[in-house]
Amino acid sequence: MKIAIFDADLIGREKHRFPNLACEKISGYWKEKGATVELCTIFPDINEWKTWKKRYNEIYISKVFTDTPVPNYIKESKHVHMGGTGFYFDKAPDLPYEIEHHMPDYNLYNEWIENEVKLARESSEINGKTFNEKRFRGQFKEYTDYSIGFITRGCFRKCPFCVNQKFDHVFPHSALEEFYDPSRKKLCFLDDNFMGYPKWRELFSEIMATGKSFKFKQGLDERLLTDEKAKLFFEANYDGDYTFAFDNIADYELIHKKLEIIAKYNTRRKSVKFYVLVAFESTDEKDIENAFKRIELLFHYRCLPYIMRYMNKNDTPWKRSKYRSLYVTLARWCNQPSIVKKMTFREFCLANQALHKTSGSYCSSMKGLLEFENEFPEIAKKYFDLRFGEKNPKFS
Ligand code: SF4
Known part of the structure; x- marks a missing residue:
């Protein structure tokens, strides 16, 4: 065969x-x-x-x-x-x-990885460059370091933008031993909504018993966070960023309360990231404002926003938006932690402009900012100079 x-x-x-x-x-x-x-x-x-x-x-x-x-x-x-x-x-x-x-x-994927390493090594040799193999191999860590699986599946929320529409509850899917390879350093779970499983404590204990570092790749449901869950998760040997979602502006007050819980238990100051869905309900100034409003709240709590531009199999609405370049710049700014931690949105656009080769014209980021600011000066004034981690008197 x-x-x-x-x-x-x-x-x-x-x-x-x-x-x-x-x-x-x-x-x-x-x-x-x-x-x-x-x-x-x-x-x-x-x-x-x-x-x-x-x-x-x-x-x-x-x-x-x-x-x-x-x-x-x-x-x-x-x-x-x-x-x-x-x-x-x-x-x-x-x-x-x-x-x-x-x-x-x-x-x-082993053979493919080895081939990629070989090609990169040969290319470095041809170009007279030093090849740092360990560093290069780092990009394949998800293939080499993790046992991967769904310990639960399903979600009851049925968010209209999500592919998870088949089920109306969270249920156990694969027993840990079904995909757990003890020789691998870490565990990666692809669960849709682990925190939504009523018996999550039992599964959490099983995960902890492996002694391995673990992560929930698809994010965790912030709205279901309790003091008990936050304590356990933030004390655990969690791998990388804690990832949650802040998809809907309607959850603003609830998310605000949960951010307080995170602040209470994240005593090790681990990195916390939130997916921020944009361009789903609309692609107008209201949507841009809603994105910045969520970013403002996250910045106050030192949480990183990660912009997700909505798309489905037939359509990519942000590409048809009048503010297309603003959406692109917003994602480029937020989705690079080293940049978003240092620069405001305006500073990021100015930095792009400084690299722009054609004198006498604006780069697309700067053009997008200026046009939007001209049209909606109040929104721009409120949000374009926000800085990550700066305490906002509005929330203190
Ligand atoms: S909570 Fe998450 S997994 Fe559940 S339907 Fe919404 S986006 Fe999908």
């Missing part, structure tokens, strides 16, 4: 660096059956495709992101299986039970 697996996001997204769990499970399942499994890192061209695919018994193509390109001559058929939210958004069919609950093949 010969199995081909395409992780379309790996092929089609330049800086994509996260393993596709479905691909790893498919690989694990087939390898156990004695099949030869190949991770394909390019799509064959249209002429090759017909003959190429005959070499394999089964071909799997998976993608997570809707805007990842996949050649249109590649179609689902008896032996060509296409899956994932990138193809089907909230209607993505489940993997067959025996694959879904199979131990992932954490070695699926």
Whole structure:
């Protein structure tokens, strides 16, 4: 048996660096059956495709992101299986039970990683540069260091912008031992809403018993944070940033209260990040103002905003907005922690302008800022000079 697996996001997204769990499970399942499994890192061209695919018994193509390109001559058929939210958004069919609950093949990407390292080393040699292999390998840590899985699945909130629409509650999904490889340093959970599971304490104890550092990659539900949860999570050996979401301005007061809880228990001053969804309800000045209003609150509590520009499989509304360049600049400013911690929004635009090569004109960031400020001076006055971590008398 010969199995081909395409992780379309790996092929089609330049800086994509996260393993596709479905691909790893498919690989694990087939390898156990004695099949030869190949991770394909390019799509064959249209002429090759017909003959190429005959070499394999089964071909799997998976993608997570809707805007990842996949050649249109590649179609689902008896032996060509296409899956994932990138193809089907909230209607993505489940993997067959025996694959879904199979131990992932954490070695699926090994050959690709070694090849990337080899190419980078050769390129450094040709260009007479020093190659720092350890540093270069750091970008593959999600492939090499983590056991990955869903300890719970489902969510009851049904946020209209979210792919998680299938269930109306949170339930246990994979037992830890189903995907836990003790030889790996860390654990990464992809749960939709771990804090929404009524028996979260039991699972939390299991996680703690491994002694491994862990993270919830998709973020945690801030609205469900209690003193008990905050104490346990902030005392734990948590890996990297604590990530929550502040998607809706309607949650403003509730999130404000929860930020107080975080401030109380985050005594080690660990980095806390919030996804800030924009361009969903509208793409007008109100949406921009709502984004800044959330950023203002987060800055006061030294929490980092991470701008998520809404898109679905058919549409990217912010791209059609009059304030398109402002959305881009907002994301570039917020989503680089080293920058957002140091510069106000205005300073960031001025820094971009300073690098602008064409004299006598404005760069797109500065142009976006000036046009918006001209149209809505009150909003600009309130928010364009906000500084991360500065105590805001409004909240003190
Ligand atoms: S709370 Fe999170 S996981 Fe649940 S529906 Fe909303 S965005 Fe999706």
